[in-house]
Amino acid sequence: MPISLNDDCALLEGYIDITDVDILHPWLQQNPTSAVDVSDCTGAHTAVVQLLIATGATVAGAEGTEDWRQYLTSGREYYAKENA
């Protein structure tokens, strides 16, 4: 299970697919101030990213990254390091 939920934190691990929105969305509705930890999250479907942005979730572990997680920081901007 890539998502572990408890009261004060949601831990996202590996790749989070669109189907996981069904779990994450209700949790975010119930715990609007709890943090979502993406430190070990390798990727996520657009719907997941959109959900985190739309609900204004508190995201931990995105600041300072150089990958897609930059979208989850305040600028919603992603700077490609190297264009392969």
Next chain:
Amino acid sequence: MTAHHNTALIIDDATTVRMYHRSLVEQADWIALEAENGVEALEKALEFEVDLILVDVNMPVMDGYSFVKALRTSDTLGQIPVVMISTEAQLVDKDKAFAAGANHYLVKPASPADITHLLTLLTVGEVQ
């Protein structure tokens, strides 16, 4: 070391298009050879040392695809770089060009800048 005179073979059934390409080729200080169809082009390529071929797709007698395919079977001419220039702008046309063995594809009318850049990049350098 000796300077090489770059030679481009322009293949198009439209005289106007050949003239346009010739003017760009000559401005780039290349020698321009012309042919009206694939058959004539193969003859020219065998007769002269050609460094680059600019070929149209749709031509009578032998079209561009058949020409490139035929060229690529030749031991002496097979490795000459070929650029196809055609009015067909669809992706499939591009794929067909590569399948025939072309090295590049430009949509006609190719801009003077594009052709000039192409010639600059495909100039034969100093010959040892």
Next chain:
Amino acid sequence: MNALLAQFVAESRDLIEAASKALLDLEQNAQDKEQIDQLFRAVHTIKGAAGLFEFTPLTKTVHAGEDLLDTIRAGDVPFTSDVADVLLEMLDRCVDWLDQVEAQEALNEDAAAIGDALSQRLRALIDAPGIGAIPELSDAAPEDTALPWPDDVPALPVSGAVTLVTYTPSVNAFFSGDDPLRTVQSTPGLVWSRIVSPKEWPTSDDLDPFLLHISFRLVSSASQDELDAHFAYVSDEVTYEAIVSAGDAPAEGAIDEGLRAMAEQLLVSQRSLLASDQASPAEDHCTASVAVVLQRVAQAVSIELSPELDADNPRATIDQWMAILGAALRKPEPKAVAAPPAVVEEEQADEPETIKQTASPARANSHLRVSSERIDALMNLAGELIVAKNAMPFLAQRAETMDETGELVREIKAQHNTINRISEELQSAIMQIRMVPMSTILSRFNRLVRDMSRKLGKEIQYVVEGEDTEADKAIVDELAEPIVHLIRNSIDHGLEDPVTREASDKPRVGTIQVKAYQLEESVVLEVLDDGKGIDVDGVIAKALERGLVDQDKVNNMTRTDALQLVFLPGLSTKNEVSDLSGRGVGMDAVASMVRRLGGSISIFSEKGRGTKITMKLPLSMAVQRLMMVEIGDGLYGVPIDRVVESQKIKSSSIRRHRNAEMVVLRDRLIPLVRMRNLFACPDVEDNDILSVMVVDVDGRESGLIVDKFHPGVDAIIKPMTGVLSSYQCYSGTALLGDGSILLALNLREIIECQYH
């Protein structure tokens, strides 16, 4: 009207005529596949050429016509008389438009409306829906002008023009299985992207997470083609803008942006070609052509490629090269991150302007393409002017008898000088037009050498020196054939195979060198090889055996003279005939080709060391300066470049050896030819003082005993025609200023006559 436009009008008219004819034939027999093809091709060709100009209504209309014909050709739409009517109307309209283009280089104002209406009618006939929606040509061409950097995009480490993509996927994108963020992140050349949120989000409770609310802005350095390919499935959800990056001028030594972009595109194309499915021999050649392209691109942008191409596994090398080039061609990192957009904007505004200026086709006007016939006509006129000018000294002579004060004579002479100077300048100016560098032919032989040496298992390098040497185009063109034969001879008979060479302490790789240089009014071409040389004794033996010379003559020959025997018809030094240099194309053929051009040829060879063949040709075939000599009662011309010296000698100084007469002049023994004898003129009573003109023929000097020397004259030598052409001792005729005809002597023949 410029030549290209004139050509377009003329060619299009021809094509319309052909199309009309095909159309009318089709009305008789709608199933005639060939006529449909011809009609399609004519319209297609007009469309292709029209795209070079800005006649949008014309291009648009013929494009619609082409599409209609394409569907007819495919059998999707039947060819009916309605179709024929509209197509004929289209052709008529094109004729009108071409008239307008010819008259005013533009279409009338109503053309756009007429063209739109006509295109619609043509497209209406295309049954299949959707085909009519093919993008117009003018839309397909990407705009070159780049916009200034937008405010909502941060300064980025890019230079030159990049593409700003706005991607607004449909609200239901998730239901069709799309993952737009993945599409964004895998964009080729992606530099930056941003998720654009809607102005207002629904509250968390009202949010439907399966509907897409966000959109994307991204900046890519990839080419338009790559972006088009990447976003092909969502093309209607994407818009592109070319933007100019934070205006840093291209750094010192940096590659021009347009060039870099094209190089990158070429790289992408090479990958596509390698990925394509090719049959057996073609596959290797495609790979080789990719290697050629990569090597040339690398050289053009000054990038070192390593390792060397592995002949056994070229694909592996190519992959490495691709990586090197790909990295080097990536947009250069700017030295510092660009200034904030507000400051930058002004500089950016300047940049497209400068780009436009450098790209302007100003050079197009600095070259004129003129057919060689026109230059020939000009050359002939200048030649005639020079000949006509020669009449003036005669005029002065005649005036002398009538003009007592001498004023008229002086006047004529002064005018003669002026006209002389002008006509000479005119001639040399026209000559300059006709001059082309030898490289136009010499560079062609690389392949010949390569192919032949491979075939014969020899290793040969081809070296050209002095390829910038210029000569008359006619001469240069004619020279190609003799040079080919000489090179073939060298490869075939001269150069040894690598094993033999190494055995005789020579470098493995043989050398064929072609040297061109100018010597006074001639151009000299030398073909040298470092092969095994020619066996002079073998040549002499063969010549004797074939009865080409007799023993007496051989005894009098120096070894260098004897070597010249190879130019005699019917003498070949190698017994077997190779399939390369072929039967019958011997040195004699080469010699006669060179002589036909008014040139001379000589050979020098050292056994074991190599052979040198020297050809000397006039710089131009036009006007020549002739020395005039009198023999009997006639005047004859000798090309001045053959004349070594003119001397008066005492008849007592003539030495006789068997039947030959000779004279010693400055330590040289020069054979003499009594021209009176040759022309069967009666002998004059023995003069004690004889006039001798020493001429150089193929490197051998001979003295012609003539009656009298006359001044030189400029003349055009025309080849002999009719009955005269059988007299081999004349090379041609020249018209003199007083209307008389001068016979030019064919020195070679004259000296040959003397020998035999």
